[in-house]
Amino acid sequence: MKALEAYNLKKTFRRNKQNVPAVKDVSLTIYPGEILAFLGPNGAGKTTSIKMMAGLIQPDSGSVRIVGRDPHRNASALQNLGAVLEGNRNLYWRLTPEENLEYFGVLKGLTRREARFAGRDLLEKFDLLAKRRTPVEQLSRGMQQKLAFAVALVHRPKLLLLDEPTLGLDVEATEDVKILVREIAATGCAILLTTHQLQIAEILSDRIAIIQKGEILAEAPTQKLIQQFSGTAYKIEMEAALDETRMLELETLGLEIESRRFIYIDRSELLYKVFTILQPLPIQSVVKQANLTEIFLQIVKQGNNIND
């Protein structure tokens, strides 16, 4: 059974008497144990999409199923959903971790006893046991984020939605969150996460969906996406700016040149031609493997659907 199915979601907001089309067409599927990174520039429609998937915003059209149930029609669908959507705002700051877990556990349908047991387990797993009686407002940002995860997981959901889970965290806390995300997925929970930190998406995700202006531009397994774009892509970095003659010669080959120093080669058969043109200028580096940041920028720049 699929953990999440979203079909053709659409949402237009009304602001200052104008229509703001936030999400035009978003369809996504996530399977148990899978981590999907949902990427896109600011304002692309990620949060609006996630809120529709979480049952918080009613779509204008399209449908959502969480483990087969529609969260907009059937509140029981939410028993399979955990979400950390706006930083750690799903916590009560004056309550302790223990109290938060019990409170939210009961809210999600557990008995107090079940919530207490599940909460204690999570506190232990997330290394928060020593802080269980400290009010949330006195915890570090990293601890608060881990607790927000714990609260989202207390009722053992099958789908976890994470909006920017590492925002504002230091290096160590970011590492903790990465490990947690992997561990949670390993238990069979499906995870959808948004992040602007593309190296995190590259390391963590099994699949990537890229959204721009409310539409999915690309969706593919992470490694496939990287291979697809790395196969023939080279980037040459020159030590100094190129002269006019060489610029012209390279441009005649149809190559993209950035800041007169970075040459992008999209066909490997051109590589040696380019080296000949560049001789004897010093080359700083030649990189073959595109990373997700470059791929993301390429896709968003092209702005058309590579799945077509």
Ligand SMILES: Nc1ncnc2c1ncn2[C@@H]1O[C@H](COP(=O)(O)OP(=O)(O)OP(=O)(O)O)[C@@H](O)[C@H]1O
């Ligand atoms: N409640 C709202 N009323 C009006 N417009 C909205 C509302 N929520 C979002 N928008 C608009 O919808 C578009 C998509 O916003 P959304 O927050 O979904 O993008 P995002 O991809 O999550 O962006 P970011 O990466 O900056 O968080 C933006 O133009 C935003 O201004």
